[in-house]
Amino acid sequence: xxxxxxxxxxxxxxxxxxxxxxxxxxxxxxxxxxxxxxxxxxxxxxxxxxxxxxxxxxxxxxxxxxxxxxxxxxxxxxxxxxxxxxxxxxxxxxxxxxxxxxxxxxxxxxxxxxxxxxxxxxxxxxxxxxxxxxxxxxxxxxxxxxxxxxxxxxxxxxxxxxxxxxxxxxxxxxxxxxxxxxxxxxxxxxxxxxxxxxxxxxxxxxxxxxxxxxxxxxxxxxxxxxxxxxxxxxxxxxxxxxxxxxxxxxxxxxxxxxxxxxxxxxxxxxxxxxxxxxxxxxxxxxxxxxxxxxxxxxxxxxxxxxxxxxxxxxxxxxxxxxxxxxxxxxxxxxxxxxxxxxxxxxxxxxxxxxxxxxxxxxxxxxxxxxxxxxxxxxxxxxxxxxxxxxxxxxx
Numbered sequence: 001x002x003x004x005x006x007x008x009x010x011x012x013x014x015x016x017x018x019x020x021x022x023x024x025x026x027x028x029x030x031x032x033x034x035x036x037x038x039x040x041x042x043x044x045x046x047x048x049x050x051x052x053x054x055x056x057x058x059x060x061x062x063x064x065x066x067x068x069x070x071x072x073x074x075x076x077x078x079x080x081x082x083x084x085x086x087x088x089x090x091x092x093x094x095x096x097x098x099x100x101x102x103x104x105x106x107x108x109x110x111x112x113x114x115x116x117x118x119x120x121x122x123x124x125x126x127x128x129x130x131x132x133x134x135x136x137x138x139x140x141x142x143x144x145x146x147x148x149x150x151x152x153x154x155x156x157x158x159x160x161x162x163x164x165x166x167x168x169x170x171x172x173x174x175x176x177x178x179x180x181x182x183x184x185x186x187x188x189x190x191x192x193x194x195x196x197x198x199x200x201x202x203x204x205x206x207x208x209x210x211x212x213x214x215x216x217x218x219x220x221x222x223x224x225x226x227x228x229x230x231x232x233x234x235x236x237x238x239x240x241x242x243x244x245x246x247x248x249x250x251x252x253x254x255x256x257x258x259x260x261x262x263x264x265x266x267x268x269x270x271x272x273x274x275x276x277x278x279x280x281x282x283x284x285x286x287x288x289x290x291x292x293x294x295x296x297x298x299x300x301x302x303x304x305x306x307x308x309x310x311x312x313x314x315x316x317x318x319x320x321x322x323x324x325x326x327x328x329x330x331x332x333x334x335x336x337x338x339x340x341x342x343x344x345x346x347x348x349x350x351x352x353x354x355x356x357x358x359x360x361x362x363x364x365x366x367x368x369x370x371x372x373x374x375x376x377x378x379x380x381x382x383x384x385x386x387x388x389x390x391x392x393x394x395x
Contacts (some may be wrong), residue, residue, distance in 0.1 A: 009086065
């Protein structure tokens with residue numbers, strides 16, 4: 001039996017990508033390409049050794065000129081000669097260059113996308129351009145239901161779409177949470193009970209609303225109730241503003257800013273938390289929701305987050321809320337704080353049950369199915385005029 005040769009591109013290999021690629025490597029002959037050795041958004045520690053064929057186009061932070069990156073990308077693809085390529089999105093230079101290469105070589109391309117239509121206001125002209133570019137893709141791997149609807153609207157046939165793009169190593173977080181709860185003496189100064197949010201301190205993550213809702217939750221507690229603290233993991237440009245907001249609302253003694261944490265440290269926090277909260281204004285998916293659920297946490301998730309459609313079942317494993325509604329979030333926090341132990345345990349169980357359908361194996365199965373669909377599709381390559389226009393754009 002011939003082994004499928006698959007080339008896949010990401011901007012940078014974070015822990016989530018490496019987990020997926022490690023799993024996929026067992027199913028095919030894999031070439032994994034990353035544009036940059038370092039993430040522009042996260043201070044991830046690099047993993048020195050990976051069990052798959054890896055090429056980094058720009059290994060240093062100083063970077064290289066685009067012409068050199070393009071040559072390295074096309075050389076790597078030509079040397080590997082993949083049967084199928086998987087490409088993230090439709091807008092970055094590297095993604096478009098890989099799509100052009102695939103089109104020239106007659107290699108089918110599979111789109112990888114976690115974009116929802118509701119993420120941003122959509123411009124008809126730009127949407128039309130996306131539809132033209134997406135004619136070069138034979139199939140699509142998407143995050144979940146709203147993402148499938150969006151790429152279908154952009155022209156990908158429904159029978160050539162699979163979900164499972166945004167998954168994490170569930171076992172890693174489940175086991176880490178078990179270890180954290182069995183070693184409570186290593187709490188690292190964490191409060192006994194706490195709401196947890198893991199996010200960059202940037203505008204779209206909507207953390208000021210979370211702090212204001214937490215303050216309102218605090219005010220509404222009965223005198224006999226012990227408040228649940230709030231732990232924020234992350235860092236970013238709004239750090240000082242968030243500290244000041246907590247002080248001005250007089251809840252700073254109950255809010256713990258524990259900084260950015262590496263992947264290896266996250267299970268401790270998930271394992272000891274009470275409830276996970278993601279209040280984002282814009283969130284294509286929200287992998288932290290996967291992590292929290294795999295760790296057995298109920299979740300409160302903004303209704304703008306892509307993950308909410310498939311992962312959050314109202315009253316079953318958590319709740320959603322409008323990200324601009326402070327009172328709605330405070331209501332949810334108060335409800336979770338007052339939840340009877342039996343109901344709380346059922347929610348934890350349901351989170352694990354639901355996330356069991358969103359695994360690394362789901363990602364692998366979807367990739368392999370789509371690779372076969374793409375190989376057998378008549379939908380190959382960009383129209384000549386589109387290829388010519390993209391070449392000019394990418395010069």
